[in-house]
């Protein structure tokens with residue numbers, strides 16, 4: 001049982017500036033301010049309906065590899081990144097940096113460097129088995145979407161932070177945290193009627209240099225963002241059933 005020291009917070013009327021939820025009530029727990037949670041809840045029936053609707057929406061998401069050059073405003077990208085950055089993270093360190101690139105010259109440099117790595121992968125770095133597993137997706141070393149898509153969001157994980165005195169402090173559960181944030185980013189992109197591709201031009205360290213990132217950041221995923229080219233075709237794949245992906249202990 002947690003031994004909480006509950007005290008009335010003298011600043012209790014302050015609203016949480018990071019959320020639209022009205023949070024006027026707060027207390028101190030072990031000397032730290034806590035806000036009264038006021039999230040939404042629904043009837044059982046409504047919960048079921050909403051979860052069905054949400055699943056149906058997510059089930060429409062597909063990785064698209066052909067992009068229109070139609071522009072997407074920075075305002076939209078701002079919101080997508082903010083949505084991703086609401087993700088939970090180990091000790092709330094938020095160990096991520098989202099680099100959003102629309103600069104055509106930089107996109108070309110990224111394409112050239114990514115295709116060089118991919119060429120080496122397809123020419124021998126990938127196992128025979130891996131190449132076979134990719135065959136049905138129709139992918140190869142050519143990555144025109146890296147120039148066609150109006151935006152590339154390169155997600156960096158922050159392995160550690162450096163304080164004012166220059167001391168390094170490791171972040172916690174970095175891969176888990178950044179993976180969750182990327183999942184939320186991908187969902188936000190889909191929700192906005194845009195498409196993306198989870199791209200991993202392995203190894204990705206060329207992105208550190210091209211984007212001039214600090215030593216504590218490592219490239220994690222590269223997500224082109226934009227509208228699907230007309231027409232676009234996606235592999236005819238099927239998702240596992242509930243029985244295949246879940247085990248229930250009732």
Ligand SMILES: Cc1cc2nc3c(=O)[nH]c(=O)nc-3n(C[C@H](O)[C@H](O)[C@H](O)COP(=O)(O)O)c2cc1C
Pocket residue numbers: 061062063064065137139197198199200201234237
């Ligand atoms: C971690 C990760 C890395 C991926 N890397 C690539 C990639 O480099 N190139 C690519 O074309 N697709 C890549 N994909 C996309 C997968 O091929 C795709 O998600 C999968 O085939 C399922 O298709 P769907 O996203 O349309 O459901 C990657 C997906 C994940 C999750």
